[in-house]
Amino acid sequence: MSQSKVYSSAEEALNGIVSDGQTLAIGGFGLCGIPEALIAALRDSEVKDLTCISNNAGVDDFGLGLLLQARQIKKMISSYVGENKEFERQYLAGELEVELTPQGTLSEKLRSGGAGIPAFYTATGVGTLVAEGKETRDFDGRTYVLEHSLRADVALIKAQKADKAGNLMFNKTARNFNPDCAMAGKITIVEVEEVVETGTLDPDEIHLPGIFVQRIVLNNSPEKRIEKTTTKAVESA
Secondary structure: OOOOOEEOOHHHHHOOOOOOOOEEEEOOEOOEOOOHHHHHHHHHHOOOOEEEEOOOOOEOOEOOHHHHHOOOEEEEEEOOOOOOHHHHHHHHOOOOEEEEOOHHHHHHHHHHHHHOOOEEEEOOOOOOHHHOOOOEEEEOOEEEEEEEOOOEEEEEEEEEEEEOOOOEEOOHHHHOOHHHHHHHEEEEEEEEEEEEOOOOOOHHHOOEOHHHOOEEEEOOOOOOOOOOOOOOOOOOO
């Protein structure tokens, strides 16, 4: 009988998988759909010199901000990093290497990596710093830049529901980067809010097949912190 994919804790799910110097793809968009329990366990593991591929870098005291505080990240490959003061401080001090990547290009780099496509051409970034030192080619009168795909040693992602075979359902915008990160990872660990028996999910409901998932951990009470709360002012009578 094959070993169960379901682990009892985030710490156990990471055990024997993460190590110094790895490249990690970490899902989420802002603070939406981030594997918060896995990130906290990664901080507690004290692995260091990590390269993290993630759309953003969390905030100072949550998400990937926890790893930045603990000085565990040596390089970020990201799209948007504007909500983290410690990120800014480390970068300006020369303590953190940063590879800024247009958001759609970052998503395609991960998706292509997971699909076995080593590189692709895109018009995004042509004529800017993004294209410096990269190969360009004209197609139908328009210039495109060659972008290399991304693979990760480990992917840490968040899904709403998994069956015990690792088939996943994501909740709305949490699908933005999580499936791409999962496909790009050589080993993928998913944090979910609900685990059901294999065969329970309708095949049409499955957003990512279990072949991409090696380990599952249940976190049925995530914090789901709101990055910025905006409310409407009460109008006086």
